Amino acid sequence: MAIERIDPELCNGCGICVRICPMDVFRMDEKSKKAVIAYPEDCMLCEFCVLDCPKNAITVTPEKTAPLILSWG
Amino acid sequence: MTEEKVIESDVLVIGGGMAGCFAAIRAKEQGLSVILVEKGYVGRSGATSLAAGLMVFNPDWGNKLDMCMERINSVGEYVNNRDWAEIIFKESYARYEELLSWGVEFNKDTNGRPITNSMGPGYSESLQLTRGQIALVLRKQLDASDIEIRDRVMITDLIKQDGGIAGALGFDRDSNGPLVFKARATVLCAGTSSFKPFAFPVSGLTGDGAAMAYRAGAEITGKEFNFTTRTSAERPAAWIANLRSQGVSGGAPALSKFKNVLGDELPGVPGVFSLNMEFETHAGRAPIYSERPDGKRTAMIGGAASGASVHMSEGIWPANTQGATSLPGLYAAGESYGMIPFGATYPGGGMAFIAAAVSGARAGLGAAEYARSVNTPVLDGDEIVRLTALARAPLERKGGFSPGWVTQVLKNAVIPYFILFIKRGDRMNAALTMVEFMRDHLSPKMFARDPHELRLAHEAKNMVLNAEMKLRASLFRTESRGTHYREDYPRRDDPEWLAWVLLKEENGRMKAYKKPVPREWWPDLSIPYEERYPARFPGE
Numbered sequence: 001m002a003i004e005r006i007d008p009e010l011c012n013g014c015g016i017c018v019r020i021c022p023m024d025v026f027r028m029d030e031k032s033k034k035a036v037i038a039y040p041e042d043c044m045l046c047e048f049c050v051l052d053c054p055k056n057a058i059t060v061t062p063e064k065t066a067p068l069i070l071s072w073g
Numbered sequence: 074m075t076e077e078k079v080i081e082s083d084v085l086v087i088g089g090g091m092a093g094c095f096a097a098i099r100a101k102e103q104g105l106s107v108i109l110v111e112k113g114y115v116g117r118s119g120a121t122s123l124a125a126g127l128m129v130f131n132p133d134w135g136n137k138l139d140m141c142m143e144r145i146n147s148v149g150e151y152v153n154n155r156d157w158a159e160i161i162f163k164e165s166y167a168r169y170e171e172l173l174s175w176g177v178e179f180n181k182d183t184n185g186r187p188i189t190n191s192m193g194p195g196y197s198e199s200l201q202l203t204r205g206q207i208a209l210v211l212r213k214q215l216d217a218s219d220i221e222i223r224d225r226v227m228i229t230d231l232i233k234q235d236g237g238i239a240g241a242l243g244f245d246r247d248s249n250g251p252l253v254f255k256a257r258a259t260v261l262c263a264g265t266s267s268f269k270p271f272a273f274p275v276s277g278l279t280g281d282g283a284a285m286a287y288r289a290g291a292e293i294t295g296k297e298f299n300f301t302t303r304t305s306a307e308r309p310a311a312w313i314a315n316l317r318s319q320g321v322s323g324g325a326p327a328l329s330k331f332k333n334v335l336g337d338e339l340p341g342v343p344g345v346f347s348l349n350m351e352f353e354t355h356a357g358r359a360p361i362y363s364e365r366p367d368g369k370r371t372a373m374i375g376g377a378a379s380g381a382s383v384h385m386s387e388g389i390w391p392a393n394t395q396g397a398t399s400l401p402g403l404y405a406a407g408e409s410y411g412m413i414p415f416g417a418t419y420p421g422g423g424m425a426f427i428a429a430a431v432s433g434a435r436a437g438l439g440a441a442e443y444a445r446s447v448n449t450p451v452l453d454g455d456e457i458v459r460l461t462a463l464a465r466a467p468l469e470r471k472g473g474f475s476p477g478w479v480t481q482v483l484k485n486a487v488i489p490y491f492i493l494f495i496k497r498g499d500r501m502n503a504a505l506t507m508v509e510f511m512r513d514h515l516s517p518k519m520f521a522r523d524p525h526e527l528r529l530a531h532e533a534k535n536m537v538l539n540a541e542m543k544l545r546a547s548l549f550r551t552e553s554r555g556t557h558y559r560e561d562y563p564r565r566d567d568p569e570w571l572a573w574v575l576l577k578e579e580n581g582r583m584k585a586y587k588k589p590v591p592r593e594w595w596p597d598l599s600i601p602y603e604e605r606y607p608a609r610f611p612g613e
């Protein structure tokens with residue numbers, strides 16, 4: 001759903017996705033030295049991560065769902 | 074206790090899209106120090122990174138200014154600012170040449186000529202851009218010009234002193250303290266507003282520019298108009314994926330017809346933004362289908378960019394055509410600047426994008442000239458303390474309301490078509506009651522667990538303010554025009570409403586007032602109404 005996965009086998013830890021995502025979705029994992037999806041709910045499906053990843057490690061799917069409205073979050 | 078860090082420059086540019094990059098480059102060329110701050114990443118943020126086309130006007134190519142202006146004036150339903158529209162046409166070629174010299178690429182046909190989607194002979198060209206690269210070229214040019222870029226910095230407020238603007242305050246993703254930017258002139262290029270719509274990937278464009286300018290005492294205009302673009306109903310969020318599969322820009326393939334569920338074709342209207350889909354929906358005749366010449370049908374829905382006004386038709390009210398505002402030291406360009414060159418409906422053809430370049434260059438020059446005429450400001454410590462507290466407040470709270478929830482509640486309150494697009498006084502007042510509650514009770518109690526969420530909290534606060542602005546401006550304009558339609562006032566009321574609506578904070582409340590369009594821009598009122606305005610609204 002929206003940003004789906006970073007393939008850890010393909011990710012080379014270059015950090016481009018972490019640097020460029022306009023919605024600040026990614027972080028570098030200190031231990032694995034690879035990019036991880038930290039805030040998937042903020043993905044807006046611009047797909048610049050897919051365009052810019054040199055290893056084609058990133059999957060974005062076309063669906064996005066609205067969160068359920070609970071009381072405060 | 075966190076210490077604020079003060080960063081000084083002659084000119085501060087807020088926002089790194091087309092407008093901001095041109096403003097920064099121009100100001101730097103005047104020999105001044107320039108810092109550009111960007112909430113996301115210059116090169117991949119904003120509407121600039123998504124741009125598909127660029128309007129270029131050139132008499133040598135057979136483009137005729139009077140034809141172009143006549144079309145803009147009538148499509149915009151006569152509330153467009155003709156000074157700005159002419160400037161944009163006339164200065165487009167120089168900006169185009171500059172972009173070419175920096176390495177921007179345009180799609181070419183088999184003869185090596187740039188592909189144009191012009192409206193026809195005499196009209197300006199709309200040159201197709203190779204997707205994704207123009208914003209990176211702009212970033213490269215900022216680097217080549219030795220302009221300091223600060224990505225991941227969100228400005229929360231302008232710093233107002235002695236009636237003018239002395240810089241801005243914000244935070245970045247990684248540091249603890251606030252960042253205080255002190256500058257002799259500030260150029261606001263923070264882009265358009267949106268409610269983080271389900272379709273258009275503009276979730277970073279949350280009306281920050283208009284919001285911080287409003288809080289600093291500027292007048293804001295154009296909020297009653299709407300960006301009515303559409304998307305596929307099957308995969309509404311997949312705007313980019315849909316672009317790839319269709320091979321064209323926009324939400325539907327070119328040459329498609331639009332049909333309601335009965336198979337009736339929707340009438341075409343001038344300009345690319347129309348409320349036709351919403352009218353059919355309101356009448357109970359949805360789904361609306363776009364049908365290609367080969368017969369393939371796709372169900373479509375509107376509101377793909379909900380929260381935004383017509384391109385370039387919203388933002389800070391201009392004080393001149395050099396990027397100035399009513400606040401000394403504050404300049405603006407692009408979609409944060411209410412130039413209203415296109416009026417109540419967008420004509421299409423890459424006009425917005427070139428308008429950002431033209432206005433950015435002018436604002437950069439204007440800001441540089443102003444900066445040279447004043448001393449570096451001395452900041453008022455108390456005001457910095459106040460703005461710092463406001464910026465950090467969500468991080469300091471242990472509980473409250475999450476920005477994600479506030480955003481979702483807001484979207485549900487103001488996006489439905491019968492509030493945003495098919496307006497009526499009683500429904501808008503109902504929505505406004507909810508928005509006022511959010512402003513007074515939810516916004517001040519949002520909490521953020523980290524700097525990422527801190528950005529979301531400020532965006533939600535700005536979106537609530539944008540919603541209030543859109544509703545108050547729409548309630549104030551008691552007529553219909555272009556992309557502002559009211560069931561209770563379905564006709565254009567030229568004698569009363571050839572005017573612009575301005576919003577300003579007075580004694581803690583949002584006040585609306587109107588400024589008339591100059592007489593020389595009025596249509597001929599002796600022409601019968603139906604001829605003056607060929608597009609019919611329901612209930613007229």
